[in-house]
Amino acid sequence: MTATGVASWEWLSDGALRTRTAVLPAFGSDGRGRPVFANALAAVYLGWTDARNKGPESVLYGGSGAPLAAADVAFVETVMRQLAVNIPWQQGDVMLLDNTAAMHARAPFTPPRRILAYVCV
Numbered sequence: 001m002t003a004t005g006v007a008s009w010e011w012l013s014d015g016a017l018r019t020r021t022a023v024l025p026a027f028g029s030d031g032r033g034r035p036v037f038a039n040a041l042a043a044v045y046l047g048w049t050d051a052r053n054k055g056p057e058s059v060l061y062g063g064s065g066a067p068l069a070a071a072d073v074a075f076v077e078t079v080m081r082q083l084a085v086n087i088p089w090q091q092g093d094v095m096l097l098d099n100t101a102a103m104h105a106r107a108p109f110t111p112p113r114r115i116l117a118y119v120c121v
Helices: 041-047 070-083
Strands: 007-011 017-021 027-029 035-037
Touching: 041 070
Parallel strands: none
Antiparallel strands: 007 017, 027 035
């Protein structure tokens, strides 16, 4: 098992990588004092289901370790969809965004599309 202050990971015998994220607050600050919902709960809960992962089993309440109620996640997803701003992309468009102020990359798209990303912490 290898760890950082936020996550731990372990290579399994079948070559898969198991990761665990530390308990993190659901809300944070964007660096300018504005509150933000800094959380991937809906993406994980709704989208991480495959042969090894079941999204609803991957996201738990930090204090108790209890599973989230499906209705609570559905409410979060509804609010996220209501607040979404969809950009009508055109060839040659470039976007620069503050990752602490805007949720992104949740909608399907038709390739080709080239995404270049830089993370600065």
